[in-house]
Amino acid sequence: MPDQTLPLDIFAAQNVVSLPKPRGGEDDHFAAVAEWLQSIPLEKTIGACLRQAIDEVLDGQRTGRFDVDDLEKTEKTYLGTKVEIIIRSALGLKKGPRMDYLIQGREVDSKFTIGKYWTIPREADGHICLLTSADDHDSVFRVGIVRINNSILNLGENRDGKRTLSAAGRQAVRWLVPEGKLPTNILMGLPEQDRVAIFAASDGYRGHGNGGQLRTNELFRRVQRKAVDRNTVLTVARQDDSPKRVRDARKKLRLEGIIILGHQSSHPRIARDLHLTVPEKGSWIAAKVTKVTSSCDRPKTEIDGELYAIAVTGETAEAPGTY
Amino acid sequence: MPDQTLPLDIFAAQNVVSLPKPRGGEDDHFAAVAEWLQSIPLEKTIGACLRQAIDEVLDGQRTGRFDVDDLEKTEKTYLGTKVEIIIRSALGLKKGPRMDYLIQGREVDSKFTIGKYWTIPREADGHICLLTSADDHDSVFRVGIVRINNSILNLGENRDGKRTLSAAGRQAVRWLVPEGKLPTNILMGLPEQDRVAIFAASDGYRGHGNGGQLRTNELFRRVQRKAVDRNTVLTVARQDDSPKRVRDARKKLRLEGIIILGHQSSHPRIARDLHLTVPEKGSWIAAKVTKVTSSCDRPKTEIDGELYAIAVTGETAEAPGTY
Numbered sequence: 001m002p003d004q005t006l007p008l009d010i011f012a013a014q015n016v017v018s019l020p021k022p023r024g025g026e027d028d029h030f031a032a033v034a035e036w037l038q039s040i041p042l043e044k045t046i047g048a049c050l051r052q053a054i055d056e057v058l059d060g061q062r063t064g065r066f067d068v069d070d071l072e073k074t075e076k077t078y079l080g081t082k083v084e085i086i087i088r089s090a091l092g093l094k095k096g097p098r099m100d101y102l103i104q105g106r107e108v109d110s111k112f113t114i115g116k117y118w119t120i121p122r123e124a125d126g127h128i129c130l131l132t133s134a135d136d137h138d139s140v141f142r143v144g145i146v147r148i149n150n151s152i153l154n155l156g157e158n159r160d161g162k163r164t165l166s167a168a169g170r171q172a173v174r175w176l177v178p179e180g181k182l183p184t185n186i187l188m189g190l191p192e193q194d195r196v197a198i199f200a201a202s203d204g205y206r207g208h209g210n211g212g213q214l215r216t217n218e219l220f221r222r223v224q225r226k227a228v229d230r231n232t233v234l235t236v237a238r239q240d241d242s243p244k245r246v247r248d249a250r251k252k253l254r255l256e257g258i259i260i261l262g263h264q265s266s267h268p269r270i271a272r273d274l275h276l277t278v279p280e281k282g283s284w285i286a287a288k289v290t291k292v293t294s295s296c297d298r299p300k301t302e303i304d305g306e307l308y309a310i311a312v313t314g315e316t317a318e319a320p321g322t323y
Numbered sequence: 324m325p326d327q328t329l330p331l332d333i334f335a336a337q338n339v340v341s342l343p344k345p346r347g348g349e350d351d352h353f354a355a356v357a358e359w360l361q362s363i364p365l366e367k368t369i370g371a372c373l374r375q376a377i378d379e380v381l382d383g384q385r386t387g388r389f390d391v392d393d394l395e396k397t398e399k400t401y402l403g404t405k406v407e408i409i410i411r412s413a414l415g416l417k418k419g420p421r422m423d424y425l426i427q428g429r430e431v432d433s434k435f436t437i438g439k440y441w442t443i444p445r446e447a448d449g450h451i452c453l454l455t456s457a458d459d460h461d462s463v464f465r466v467g468i469v470r471i472n473n474s475i476l477n478l479g480e481n482r483d484g485k486r487t488l489s490a491a492g493r494q495a496v497r498w499l500v501p502e503g504k505l506p507t508n509i510l511m512g513l514p515e516q517d518r519v520a521i522f523a524a525s526d527g528y529r530g531h532g533n534g535g536q537l538r539t540n541e542l543f544r545r546v547q548r549k550a551v552d553r554n555t556v557l558t559v560a561r562q563d564d565s566p567k568r569v570r571d572a573r574k575k576l577r578l579e580g581i582i583i584l585g586h587q588s589s590h591p592r593i594a595r596d597l598h599l600t601v602p603e604k605g606s607w608i609a610a611k612v613t614k615v616t617s618s619c620d621r622p623k624t625e626i627d628g629e630l631y632a633i634a635v636t637g638e639t640a641e642a643p644g645t646y
Contacts, residue, residue: 059408062408062409062411062412063408063412072404074397074400074401074403074404075401075404077397077400077401078397078398078400078401078404080397081395081397081398081401082382085382085385085386086385088385089385089386089561159482238412
């Protein structure tokens with residue numbers, strides 16, 4: 001993350017600073033904040049922050065939840081605080097004396113909504129707000145900034161004295177990321193029957209073994225040629241060692257002709273050869289493969305002296321022993 | 324964690340079950356829940372759960388916070404939800420149809436307070452509540468169970484319609500852990516001057532290096548002969564690779580006669596020899612040492628053919644090159 005240009009010694013130990021108000025009129029302040037935000041890779045950074053915040057509050061590893069609609073009211077409220085904290089940390093911002101962030105010496109408040117409507121507290125009046133929203137069902141998010149004043153808020157207050165941004169208010173927002181691509185929530189995007197099958201894969205399982213392993217196996221049977229992130233594995237396995245679950249799934253699914261590629265050793269090469277997304281650290285991609293000859297004109301890869309391609313319907317799947 | 328004795332196939336995929344009400348009167352249900360809770364290592368387990376919940380919501384790595392008094396209102400509210408989730412996961416419990424947990428087939432609600440007063444919602448009337456509280460300043464916590472009814476609640480309601488447990492109510496609680504030892508919050512327990520010095524260790528630091536390293540060094544200068552957990556290092560360093568920060572502190576502080584022991588290689592032996600707590604995985608213990616002869620009657624340890632003891636005031640501190 002880029003450093004701010006403010007001298008570091010104004011930052012006190014407790015991360016809250018007081019400093020002389022920068023010169024210039026309201027428009028200058030707004031422009032300075034907008035300019036700084038546009039100087040950083042905003043879509044990638046905020047998209048990752050929102051994904052992280054949603055995943056942490058869902059707490060899939062402990063709860064098995066993947067749908068924000070399943071959050072309790074206190075969790076939805078807290079999600080806004082988590083977004084504020086994660087963005088502050090990712091952007092290397094400091095807290096302002098009154099508002100959530102200092103950006104180029106200007107106070108900026110963070111407002112997040114998981115829906116369409118931001119609720120604005122009275123104390124934000126006159127302040128610049130960084131507005132973020134995320135729709136985890138459609139994998140989109142928005143980032144904008146606006147200066148709050150009475151004329152852009154609806155009249156009605158909720159019982160905390162907060163008011164929503166009006167239609168005129170939404171017009172007044174300067175959208176910095178009008179339609180960002182939220183990193184995908186794999187489980188959310190699956191057909192219902194696949195999700196049910198994955199979570200039910202350990203039903204009726206007895207003995208002292210590992211039901212989470214059965215669910216992880218089913219995940220990679222049903223999600224192929226698509227990167228699966230660590231959090232998805234944790235949510236399915238409900239255990240903390242996701243790499244171990246994936247390694248064991250790799251052994252098991254080999255017998256069904258499925259390979260699971262990670263970010264290490266020969267895996268990136270195999271992924272590239274097969275025209276699959278190359279997995280980043282902490283993500284994996286599965287595919288059903290079959291042995292082919294050098295005359296096969298589909299993307300193919302050499303493993304242990306044999307050639308493999310993605311299996312198409314009707315072909316016998318066969319995976320290499322080691323890769 | 325011990326398994327519950329209920330057959331597993333009553334557990335639906337979504338982790339919520341409906342099942343016939345167990346037989347017996349109210350007292351039998353209460354006794355069954357108490358008995359199960361007393362059959363597990365409750366103090367150790369719940370103590371770890373409360374520590375984990377508090378640390379997660381403080382989010383020290385991102386915020387530098389270590390004091391629950393610095394939590395915002397929404398975070399304090401959410402802390403109760405986090406405690407509920409972590410206890411459910413640690414105890415391997417399922418959600419009940421209406422309440423937070425099913426324990427031996429009985430519905431039990433989770434109620435946590437960071438203060439002294441539990442607030443009870445109307446819908447808990449007639450239900451068994453698992454009460455937990457934590458005081459992170461005094462490092463104590465309590466666990467009890469009580470069946471909620473009108474006679475044990477104070478009259479006044481807050482605006483959410485919740486009421487506090489009355490004095491009679493507190494008498495009615497069956498305390499399962501009346502005064503548990505909460506795993507220590509190292510930073511909270513330090514003298515103010517040490518805390519300030521640790522967080523200020525990177526003040527005025529310039530250049531592209533690592534201010535978090537300077538703070539980590541200062542942490543181990545000031546906290547000696549006491550186990551320092553991973554979360555404390557993360558909170559001080561504000562970075563995600565705490566083992567790396569500790570390794571670098573080890574190199575630096577060696578020049579000042581300070582050793583930092585972990586859980587691996589010769590470290591547990593050295594810790595035992597010096598009568599220090601043997602660090603568990605993800606924790607470390609520092610000590611200033613000095614070379615001694617075999618006639619020294621203080622606890623001593625051999626490293627690289629030399630004998631070392633904890634340095635006392637006035638002695639020249641000297642640490643081994645490798646250990």
